[in-house]
Amino acid sequence: MKYQDVIPEQAQSTILCTVNFRKDVDTEVVLEAFKGFCERLHPTMNSMKIRFPYDNFKFAMGIGAEAWQRLFPNTKRPKELERFNEINGQTKKAVSTEGDLFFHIRAEKMDVCYEMMLIIHKLLKDVIESVDETHGFRFRDGRAIFGFVDGTENPDMEEVQDVVYIDDENDPYIGGTYVLAQKYIFDLDLWDSLTVEKQELVVGRTKENDLELADDVKPSNAHTEISKAHDKMGEEIKIMRANIAFAEASKNLFGSYFLGYSKDFSTTLQMLQHMFEGKEKDTHDSILDYFNPITGNLFFVPSYEQLDMIANDEIK
Ligand code: HEM
Incomplete structure (x- = not known):
């Protein structure tokens, strides 16, 4: 099974781009x-890794x-793939866009990210329109935009x-994954x-x-x-998270692009519900007093085998 690169190790530069057909x-x-595009993706990945082996x-x-x-329309959707349903929280709304x-x-370098955007542009420009394009950076020693280290409690590489x-x-x-993307x-x-x-x-960790x-x-x-999310037995369950810092400081614009990858979206959703709807006596996650979501989407990320199935009309 050839998976897409969804395990978010930190890189110096990131482009997060959402488009509509x-x-x-x-x-x-x-x-x-x-x-x-799907047919060309696998060779394009190989080519990019040959061209930029150190990046x-x-x-x-x-x-x-x-x-x-x-x-x-004739192929059953991945079972949790639905448009993200907004959560009308106690103080903030997790919007759906x-x-x-x-x-x-x-x-490691922004121009390598841009090379990939150029290929997307070349192959899809006549059929897509941009919804959002965010350019992010690794902040200091791996910190989210608010200065706290991000990713510490992510699952280890073995798990x-x-x-x-x-x-x-x-x-x-099988082999695909779901990603929640929130800006x-x-x-x-x-x-x-x-x-x-x-x-x-607010964070629960030292700065x-x-x-x-x-x-x-x-x-x-x-x-x-x-x-935190828990299963029916009360055991903590994890997802793979990343917060990518972005900013246009002269415009007083600062932000965090959250990505949560998981084999079942329900775990991510449980976390979101705790944050926005609260838990027990708490009305909401106190981090939300400082962060305001302006986008919210759920996507299914196919494996390369499934991308080939799209290219070959086996998913239609
Ligand atoms: C405003 C955006 C967010 C920021 C800046 C942020 C930042 C952080 C930071 C700094 C940590 C501590 C280090 C770590 O373990 O990663 C953390 C932990 C965590 N975050 Fe977030 N986060 C954000 C949004 C979210 C969202 C939307 C979810 C869930 C859907 C989430 C779920 C979690 C979980 C489960 C932990 C680990 C808790 C633990 O086991 O200690 N975060 N986050």
């Missing part, structure tokens, strides 16, 4: 262009529910495959008005050296406490 172009024409180039593409319905395709492009890739033999989409705007000035001690209570706060200090609405 154009509604004013015939579906047949869109489908032909997309099939051609840790990684690429993943996801497909949204509405695009699936339009292009492949448009998106037919999602590109997650990473490399991550079991967390991320669909592994049910009876699922026709958050960050209120830097409000955050900076807090003392470091107060910020640490400088990233240690978990002791149980009797960590508030129940701290991000790393309330966001």
Whole structure:
């Protein structure tokens, strides 16, 4: 099984791009262009890795529910692939926005990410329109935009495959994965008005050296406490997360692009519900007082075998 590159190791540069298929172009024409793109993806990955061997180039593409319905009406959708349903939280809304395709492009250098965007442009430009393109960067020593280290409690490399890739033999989409993509705007000035001690209570970890706060200090609405998901037996379940920093400081624009990859979206959804709808006595995750989601999409990320099936009309 050849998986797409969805395990989000940190790279220096990232492009996160969401596009729609154009509604004013015939579906047949869109489908032909997309099939051609899928056919070329695997060789393109090989070529990019030959051309830029030292740049840790990684690429993943996801497909949204509405695009699936339009292009492949005769093939059952991956079972959790639906348009993301907005969550009307107690203080903030997890919005649902448009998106037919999602590109997650990473490399040590931005121009390598751009090379991949050029290929996308060349092959798909007549059938797509942009919804959002965000250029992100690795911040300091692997920190999210608010200055705390991101990814510490992600699954280890040995366990991550079991967390991320669909592994049910009876699922026709075995080897694929789901990704939740949410772009958050960050209120830097409000955050900076807090003392470091107060910020640490919001996150549940220390800022400088990233240690978990002791149980009797960590508030129940701290991000790393309330966001956790559990199975029916009460065991904690994980997903693979990444927060990519982006900013246009002269415009007072700062943000975090959240990605959550998982073999079942229900785990990610449980985390989101805890954050936005609260848990027990808490109304919401206190991180949301400083972050505001402006996009929200769910995509299915096929394996390369499934991309070939699209190219060969076996998914139609
Ligand atoms: C505003 C965007 C977000 C930022 C800046 C952020 C940042 C962080 C940071 C710094 C940590 C601690 C280090 C780590 O283990 O990664 C963390 C942990 C975590 N985050 Fe987020 N996060 C964001 C959104 C989300 C979302 C949307 C989810 C779920 C859908 C989520 C789920 C989690 C979980 C489950 C943990 C680990 C808790 C633990 O086991 O300690 N986060 N996040």
